[in-house]
Amino acid sequence: MADVVPPQAPEAPNAAPRLLGLRQSALVEIAVFFLVALAIDFLFLDFGRYANLQPHPFWLIVLLCAVQYGTGEALLAAVAATAALLVGNLPAQSFDEDLYGWLLRATLDPLMWAVAAVLFGELQGRVRRERDGLRAELEQSRRREEVIAAAYRRLDARRESLEARVAGQLRTVFAIYNAAKGIERMSAQQVEAGVGELVRTVMGPRRYSLFLLRGDVLELAMNEGWSADAGENARSFDGSSPLFQAIVGSRRTLVAAVEADDHAMRGEGLLAAPLLNVDTDEVVGMLKIEEMGFLDLTATTIENFRLLCEWIGTAYANASRTARAKAGS
Numbered sequence: 001m002a003d004v005v006p007p008q009a010p011e012a013p014n015a016a017p018r019l020l021g022l023r024q025s026a027l028v029e030i031a032v033f034f035l036v037a038l039a040i041d042f043l044f045l046d047f048g049r050y051a052n053l054q055p056h057p058f059w060l061i062v063l064l065c066a067v068q069y070g071t072g073e074a075l076l077a078a079v080a081a082t083a084a085l086l087v088g089n090l091p092a093q094s095f096d097e098d099l100y101g102w103l104l105r106a107t108l109d110p111l112m113w114a115v116a117a118v119l120f121g122e123l124q125g126r127v128r129r130e131r132d133g134l135r136a137e138l139e140q141s142r143r144r145e146e147v148i149a150a151a152y153r154r155l156d157a158r159r160e161s162l163e164a165r166v167a168g169q170l171r172t173v174f175a176i177y178n179a180a181k182g183i184e185r186m187s188a189q190q191v192e193a194g195v196g197e198l199v200r201t202v203m204g205p206r207r208y209s210l211f212l213l214r215g216d217v218l219e220l221a222m223n224e225g226w227s228a229d230a231g232e233n234a235r236s237f238d239g240s241s242p243l244f245q246a247i248v249g250s251r252r253t254l255v256a257a258v259e260a261d262d263h264a265m266r267g268e269g270l271l272a273a274p275l276l277n278v279d280t281d282e283v284v285g286m287l288k289i290e291e292m293g294f295l296d297l298t299a300t301t302i303e304n305f306r307l308l309c310e311w312i313g314t315a316y317a318n319a320s321r322t323a324r325a326k327a328g329s
Contacts, residue, residue: 086106276313
């Protein structure tokens with residue numbers, strides 16, 4: 001199964017536009033709030049900056065920014081509220097009031113705004129961090145679920161492929177068994193009739209030919225896939241042919257992918273092997289495959305081809321021996 005990629009950290013969502021680290025939407029809201037508040041105070045009230053109202057209306061923007069955005073925007077709102085309240089509007093110091101009392105009275109609301117901005121802003125920041133952490137964990141869980149689901153789908157696909165392969169191999173085994181019974185005959189003609197099905201079942205070639213050794217010549221006995229006017233393949237090979245020498249003389253299995261074997265076959269095919277009688281090590285003929293699927297030419301295929309040639313060669317030898325026994329009797 002392919003390696004499962006561990007879930008990566010989720011990408012941060014598109015951040016809101018910021019100016020000097022502060023959200024632009026918060027800056028717009030603060031500016032609009034104070035413009036509206038001061039305009040109402042100027043047009044309809046005494047323009048005393050709501051100093052006599054408790055709680056002060058500027059609390060609204062400070063708390064709103066703290067709850068909605070966090071500490072930075074809330075502190076900015078507190079500073080803007082302080083400026084809107086005190087710039088050009090400092091309360092007069094009474095005769096019996098000392099300096100510290102006057103400063104406390106003048107800055108009490110700004111101090112409370114700053115404290116509230118920090119307190120509620122940090123609470124909101126903690127809630128936001130926890131929310132972001134939960135969102136990140138949820139995203140990681142979703143990614144992990146996708147990886148597991150993809151791995152399961154790949155595993156299930158491979159399971160189905162293996163089941164199909166096993167079923168195909170079982171069918172192939174039965175097909176080979178049935179085809180093999182076709183060459184366990186008493187005459188060469190009957191063996192030849194069953195060879196075609198056996199070769200198709202085991203090798204699945206597009207073109208092949210079977211040659212029998214008669215004297216010092218390999219003569220074509222049967223072929224399949226050749227066109228009616230095909231002249232590109234020889235129909236016999238004598239002792240002077242490199243293919244005859246490799247098959248009959250050296251008893252080699254030739255593969256076109258090997259340079260020396262391809263030189264011996266001279267373009268006559270992809271695979272060639274002697275039909276051997278395993279009982280006497282006698283060469284009966286040759287099986288040659290001229291065309292097959294590119295991906296079918298594997299080491300396993302070559303070994304199966306060699307065993308197939310021994311199987312066919314033994315069947316031909318047994319049939320010939322039975323024929324000679326009958327003729328002698």
